[in-house]
Amino acid sequence: MAAAILRFEDSRVTGPDSLRVSRLPAADKGGKWEICGICNGIEPDVFNRLKALLDAGRREDAWEGCLQYVLDNTAAVRSWLGSDAFPGVEFILRDHFFNSGSRNTGKILQRALNIHGAGLTVDGIVGPKTRQELQDQLAATGEAVFLIALQEKRQAFYRSCKQFPTFGRGWLNRCDDAFSVAQELV
Template sequence: MNALEQRMAARILLFEDERATGPESLKVRRQPAADKGGRWEVCGICDGIEPSAFRRIKALLDEGRRKEAWDACLEYVWTDTRSVRSWIGSAAYPATEFFLRDHCFNSGGTNTAKVLQRALNDEGASPALAVDGSVGDATRSALRRRLLHGKERDFLTCLRDRRKAFYLACKQFPEFGRGWLRRTDEARDFALTLC
């Protein structure tokens, strides 16, 4: 990862655990009871969803190898969300890439693809995209055309609004919704610094 990619991955880790500002503050924490990701996590890397990655990072922390654990977290975030780069086709749009990667890490690729497809339809994709959570040629082409059009800041606002609508429809919104909405705004604000 280059320096910008590390900065983007670190910001996603900070969204997952606002106390994790670097290697020294990295900790294993208990998951909220309502979270379906397992019992324990390190910056959103959970024992129930990604047990091998969690065990590896926990072992590094237990051995006092904090910098290696931090680097492993950064690498995990970047690898876990790598599909987003393929959707865009290059590293030329870090703001949009970051915003989509953050949602992908938080809510998965399929949900992120649906948010993206809805936003592209809002932005006039023609023909309109099927909102199926599968990023095929039509979605990739529509995204690349939209990014070439310019006004990326406007597109980020549309993505933010669609992401908020996604969270509002989630069953767990009463438990986690305020944090999700705050994260969405903060992710867009950070993305804007990359335009």
């Protein structure tokens, strides 16, 4: 999962040999530089550690550090699901979490759950009620059906962002790519 998320962040990176520091677009709010979505403006300590590994020629260590960062950074998703029984849903949520944060991921999750009548308050806080509803709906509808709801709400989230005119095409492509990976995991 982590390697696929890193490839979504930088399609030219396929592993340690192609790992590199890239300049962010001026409109990106993450800083000036990134390594597979790990930005110097958001996670400066992690970014600097990974850059130092790359500068020292320790590409394998830098790659492992990127992979571990993705897994650690998105670990809350597994707790939301309560198990590893739904890898497609876990992947979509982890990818969105890494790209857009916990609160925004919680909101798309709650909106997807509300499609099937959950009646949740969309506040982005994945508490006991949201977690129970997620488990209930996955048991009732199945993972493949729920993935469609997540895909719909994730696309709607990106369309609502004020930076959609600048980054929207890439965001929607990422949604489609992540949905394809998630479907393969089901």
